[in-house]
Amino acid sequence: AQSVAQPEDQVNVAEGNPLTVKCTYSVSGNPYLFWYVQYPNRGLQFLLKYITGDNLVKGSYGFEAEFNKSQTSFHLKKPSALVSDSALYFCAVKDYGNNRLAFGKGNQVVVIP
Amino acid sequence: NAGVTQTPKFRILKIGQSMTLQCAQDMNHNYMYWYRQDPGMGLKLIYYSVGAGITDKGEVPNGYNVSRSTTEDFPLRLELAAPSQTSVYFCASSYSGNEQYFGPGTRLTVT
Numbered sequence: 662a663q664s665v666a667q668p669e670d671q672v673n674v675a676e677g678n679p680l681t682v683k684c685t686y687s688v689s690g691n692p693y694l695f696w697y698v699q700y701p702n703r704g705l706q707f708l709l710k711y712i713t714g715d716n717l718v719k720g721s722y723g724f725e726a727e728f729n730k731s732q733t734s735f736h737l738k739k740p741s742a743l744v745s746d747s748a749l750y751f752c753a754v755k756d757y758g759n760n761r762l763a764f765g766k767g768n769q770v771v772v773i774p
Numbered sequence: 775n776a777g778v779t780q781t782p783k784f785r786i787l788k789i790g791q792s793m794t795l796q797c798a799q800d801m802n803h804n805y806m807y808w809y810r811q812d813p814g815m816g817l818k819l820i821y822y823s824v825g826a827g828i829t830d831k832g833e834v835p836n837g838y839n840v841s842r843s844t845t846e847d848f849p850l851r852l853e854l855a856a857p858s859q860t861s862v863y864f865c866a867s868s869y870s871g872n873e874q875y876f877g878p879g880t881r882l883t884v885t
Binding site for chain 2: 712
C-alpha cells in the first residue's frame with residue numbers, strides 16, 4: 662500500500678522567512694513523489710516531482726523539495742516566503758507501475774505580512 | 775489549450791436525484807481521474823481510466839459510475855444522490871500516469 666503523511670495541519674511563516682512543509686511517505690518499491698498547491702476555490706496545480714536522479718528537485722514559483730530515502734521524506738521548501746504563497750499544499754506518492762496517486766490530507770500555509 | 779474543463783461549477787441536488795458531472799481534456803492524455811475533496815480529508819480517488827474503454831474503481835466508488843468512450847471525455851454519474859456525496863469533485867488527466875493536471879472542480883450539495 663502507498664500512503665503519505667503531512668503531520669502539520671497549518672504552517673505559519675512570516676513573509677521573507679524560509680518556508681518548509683513536511684511530508685513523509687510509505688511505498689513498497691521506489692517512490693514517485695509530487696507536490697501540488699491549491700488556491701481557494703481552484704483545482705490543484707502541479708509544483709514539482711521526484712522520479713529519479715538528483716535528490717534536490719526544483720519546481721515552479723521558486724519551490725524546491727528534497728528526497729531523503731533513509732527518512733522516507735520529501736519536504737517542500739522555499740527560501741523566502743511571499744504572502745501570495747498562502748495556500749493549501751498537498752504531497753502525493755505512487756509506487757513505480759501504479760497508476761494511482763495517494764494524496765496527503767494537505768497543509769494550510771499562511772504567510773504573514 | 776483549455777486543459778481540463780469541468781461542468782457545472784456548482785449544483786444543488788435533492789436526495790435521490792441523479793446527475794452527471796462532465797469532464798473533458800484537450801491534451802490527448804490517456805489517463806483520467808475523478809476525485810472528491812472533503813475538508814481536512816485530502817483527495818479520495820473515485821474512479822480512474824487508463825484509456826478509452828477502460829475504467830477502474832478507486833478508493834470510494836460506491837454511489838458513482840463512469841464511462842470513457844473517447845480519449846477526451848470522462849463523465850461521472852451519480853445515480854441516487856445522498857447527503858454523504860456533498861463534496862467538491864475534481865477531474866484530472868495525465869499523459870504518463872505521473873503528474874496530473876486538474877480541472878477547476880464542481881461543488882455539489884445534496885439536501
